[in-house]
Amino acid sequence: MVRTGLVFAAIAATVAAQTESLATVLGANENTTYLARLLPQVPRYTTAVSALSNLTILAPSNTALEAFFDGEGGEAIEAGGTDYAFNLLLYHTLKGGFDNITDYVIAQTYLTASKYTKVTGGQHVGMYFHDDEGTVEFFGGGDYKVVVADPTPIPFANGWIYVVDGVLDIPANVTVAAAGSEFNGTTFVGALEKTGLTADVEGLSDVTYLIPMDSGFAAVESDLSALSTEELAEVLKYHIVPEILLVEQLTAGTELTTLQGEALTVTIIDGHHYFINNAAVWAADYFVAQGVVMFIDNVLNPENTSPPADEAAEEGVVAWGAAAGGGGSGTESSGESTATESAAAESTAAAESTAAAESTAATESTAAEASATESSATASSSTASGLAAPVLKPGLFSFTHFLGLTPSRTTHILATIQKYSVLPPCLYLTMHYANTALIPLFTQSLSASETQLLLTRPYYQSFPLEQLLIFVPIVSHVLSGVALRLYRRRQSAKRYGAFSHKDRKRIPWPKVSATSALGFALYPMLVVHVIICRITPVEVEGGSSGVGLRYFAHGIAKHPVVTNTAYVAMLGAASWHLVTGAAKYLKLSREYITEGGDFGRVKKRRRGWIIHGVAATVAAVWIAGGLGVIGKGGLGAGWEAKQVEQSKLGRKCAWELLLAFCFPVGKNDPTSRT
Known part of the structure; x- marks a missing residue:
């Protein structure tokens, strides 16, 4: 009971x-x-x-x-x-x-x-x-x-x-989504811009974009470079189907009519390897504002529609030039296509413009109005069994949870650490930039600049303030960025069923932006800078409190070619990394411009020039003050000219030097900082 x-x-x-x-x-x-x-x-x-x-x-x-x-x-x-x-x-x-x-x-x-x-x-x-x-x-x-x-x-x-356990983002415009995707559709987006198709493509509705990954464009770079702007535009329109295609809707032998007018043919090998003409489908059901994207591994050719000849093929084949049909996959190449460098077209075909206008004519409805059409709601379903790579349909494979955290939560934590760890170093860099660039440029005097440096040094060159203000945040910023990249890669491999090493090799790495690439390049330069200006003095004098601008000037005078070249590279990389990073942090960079068409394209171009102009100005001022004024101070006569040249970093283990620098034990200790 x-x-x-x-x-x-x-x-x-x-x-x-x-x-x-x-x-x-x-x-x-x-x-x-x-x-x-x-x-x-x-x-x-x-x-x-x-x-x-x-x-x-x-x-x-x-x-x-x-x-x-x-x-x-x-x-x-x-x-x-x-x-x-x-x-x-x-x-x-x-x-x-x-x-x-x-x-x-x-x-x-x-x-x-x-x-x-x-x-x-x-x-x-x-x-x-x-x-x-x-x-x-x-x-x-x-x-x-x-x-x-x-x-x-x-x-x-x-x-x-x-x-x-998370909030889904509203699917973005196709050009934003493809360029930001881990599947690397940047070259396709660039080709749309160069051929003047961006506005028309963004204005479409209920379409499927077959977007070749950047590696696919690189594999046929020379062939596409030989095309005129109009011919390249036709090739791009051959990659757009004016209907939404979900992976379950693809059946062997189906012909798909494209915006270009010619048809595509679907081939299915072993029941789960999907091909569009010569190209393998690597990812499907990727939602964008205009419909859906399928990422493919090769560029489609309207003049060569043959599927892979190998009945056991798992990857697509090149359909252009001498390599056509040879079985080589575009995914094995690297680099970016230069075929998109032709002049922008002034107009596109009227038929496509009309189609775009008609497809976007649907009126906006409220949710209440949607209830009237609820009976027409569609849902496609199929069992998940049997589908395997390279059709990388999401959700068919295991998602691991890291330290009990869900993937979205783990990604959020790492992204938050990477984002906010830059704030303390920015406080330090403000003072350092003033001391090494602005003040020297304003005073045109090494001595006057030296005085200002010594006045501000106690605020940031003391234990443990310096470690907390500079080193811990910078290391956290770099490591969280690397961890985020590796974790996303790991999740992609799990998501798309890449269980073997061969499968994982076919999964594209998340893209490295120019800002991130500069950051990775800057990190070893900073390590060398710290060794020269902070760790070496610890060995010679037991601390680096005596290191000033004359120490820097002496090094430049002693080895002018090497040091000038190295510092120009470091200051340039630092300036561009900081300025472009700040633009992204403040949501002022190009990717946050949502307007489409010619207006959006012009606005993005202008925003890019402004950001690069600010970065160039910051770098020029830094180089002018640091190398143009301080760097001309000449050879020193103090300890920096004698004792440092006699010191050998190899006398001590690098670990000992680093530990002595990070954890000083006292004034009487020869490795402590005073």
Whole structure:
């Protein structure tokens, strides 16, 4: 009787929950109280939801929302206001009641506003059941961002609620998403700009973009370079299909008509290796504002539509030039195509312009209006079994959790460390830049500059302030960046079923931006600088308190070619890394410009020139003050001219020198800093 009573009590509780409103259910759940408090600020959403039925809501947990508002999400909400918040919530509201997710499913959402999406009927979210973890995982937004939930949803009056551990981003414009993707579609985006197709391509709706990875462009660089601008434009339009194609919809022998007019043919080998003409599909169901992207490993050729001749092929083949059909995959090449360097076209075909206008003519609807068309909601599903690389459909393979943290949480923590660890060194660099660039340039005197340096040194060259202000943050910044890159790579390998070493080699590494590349190049230069200016004096004098600008001037006078070259390289790399990094930190860089068309393209170009101009100015002032004034101080006559030249860094183990520098033990110790 007791057991029967408990069963009836559970049933009664479920029935009661199914009659309660969204706000009531969220407020009663200890993990969603944050969202419950936010909903009254977006009354349009609660009103819209109350008019709908049979829907599924992805409700970010309290922890997820705290991380979201602490990061870029808070800035996006502040910039977009309640309209952005309303549409972000609609993207987390799925058409259909998914109360028992067992298969791989792509569902439409109630995000239909033309400001945020050009997908008729609502933008997409994917979902699947994770067998190993016993969880349900949803993906969408940029780079297949995954949020995790318990497989048992919470019922409410209008459908079901899954409490997820993250916030999905609204899918970005195709040019932004492709250039920022780990699959490296930068060359394709650059080719669109050079051929004048960017505005037309961004204006399309309900399309599938077949985007070759950069390595695929590099493999046919010489062939594409020989094409005229108009011919290259036709090749690019051959990579666009005017309909949304999900991977489950691909069947062997299907012909797909492109914007260019010619057809593509789908080939399936061994039941799970998918090819479009000659190119293998490496990633599918990648949602963007205009539809979906499939990343392929080679550039398609309208004049050569043959599939790979090898019936056991797993990779695509080159379809251009002498290498056509040879079985070599573009994924084995590196570099970027220069075929996009031709002059920008003034116009594109009228037919494409008309198609773009027609495809974007769908009117923006509210969520309440969406309820009228709810019966047309679509969801594609299939079992996850049997599908393997190179069709890297997300969610079919294991996601590991690091130290008990979900992937999205781990990524957020590492990204936060990398972002905010730069702040303490910036305080130091402000003083250092003034001492070594501005003051020398203003006074044109080494002696006057030396005085100012000695006045400010106690504030940043003392233990443990210097270590906390400079070394710990810089090391944290570098290591978190490396760890973030390795972790993303590891997650990609797991996500796409790359279990063997051969499979992992085919997974592209996350792109290294120019800012990051300069940072990695700068790090060894800083190490050498520290050894010369901080560790060597520890060996000679027991400290570096006597090191001043004359020490620096003596080194330049002693070895002018080497030191001038080295310092120009270091100051240039530092200036560009700091300025471009600050632009990204403040969201002033090109990628944060959302306008499309000619206006957006011109604005991006101008913004790039401004940022590079500021970086060049910072570098020029630093070089002029540091090398133009201090560097001309000539040979010294003090200890820096005699004792340092007689010292040999090899007398002590490098570890001893580093330990003595970082952890001084006292004034009488010969390795301590005074």
